[in-house]
Amino acid sequence: MTITEPLPALTWKLWVYTNYDCNLSCAYCVAESTPMAPRNAIGFDNARRIVDEAVDLGFSELFYTGGEPFILDEIYDMLAYASARLKTTVLTNAMLFNGRRLARLLDIANPNLQVQVSLDGGRAEHHDAYRGSGTWNKTVQGIRVLQENGFNVRLSSTETPANSEHLEELHAFRRSLGIAAEDIPPICCCDLYPEES
Numbered sequence: 001m002t003i004t005e006p007l008p009a010l011t012w013k014l015w016v017y018t019n020y021d022c023n024l025s026c027a028y029c030v031a032e033s034t035p036m037a038p039r040n041a042i043g044f045d046n047a048r049r050i051v052d053e054a055v056d057l058g059f060s061e062l063f064y065t066g067g068e069p070f071i072l073d074e075i076y077d078m079l080a081y082a083s084a085r086l087k088t089t090v091l092t093n094a095m096l097f098n099g100r101r102l103a104r105l106l107d108i109a110n111p112n113l114q115v116q117v118s119l120d121g122g123r124a125e126h127h128d129a130y131r132g133s134g135t136w137n138k139t140v141q142g143i144r145v146l147q148e149n150g151f152n153v154r155l156s157s158t159e160t161p162a163n164s165e166h167l168e169e170l171h172a173f174r175r176s177l178g179i180a181a182e183d184i185p186p187i188c189c190c191d192l193y194p195e196e197s
Contacts, residue, residue: 094142124171129162
């Protein structure tokens with residue numbers, strides 16, 4: 001086989017766990033993040049070194065995840081440093097955006113910084129089944145706060161037994177929030193439910 005056209009350039013994306021503690025205890029969390037998990041935060045100095053190395057190696061995007069990154073006071077410095085150098089996305093459950101945290105996020109907002117929110121359903125019962133009672137309402141409120149403050153919110157979702165029959169409802173809800181189809185990556189369906197397989 002002869003290739004006559006050039007192959008498309010690869011997009012290099014780097015995922016970094018900022019910490020392992022979280023304000024939630026999602027039943028399917030592969031990082032086993034909970035409010036009781038050890039923080040194991042990477043710290044700003046390590047984050048800066050990772051970003052510098054990523055830039056040197058030609059990475060085009062950086063994703064910060066956790067745990068819940070916005071538990072960390074230094075997440076804003078990490079995001080500011082990274083997004084000044086490459087496209088940066090931070091994954092969050094969006095439940096902590098009020099007062100000081102929201103103000104600090106607004107201080108570092110720029111076109112290179114994206115916020116990606118985990119939302120597992122178009123209704124509370126689909127999301128809360130694995131993330132905890134009342135979390136859907138708080139997450140949706142957080143999405144709206146971000147949007148009201150000028151952020152282009154992306155969504156990420158994990159397919160679960162609670163939402164797998166209702167994915168079109170999730171997409172309809174996403175559309176009602178004004179979130180474009182390109183701002184929702186493919187739903188993650190990992191082998192996270194061994195007791196149900």
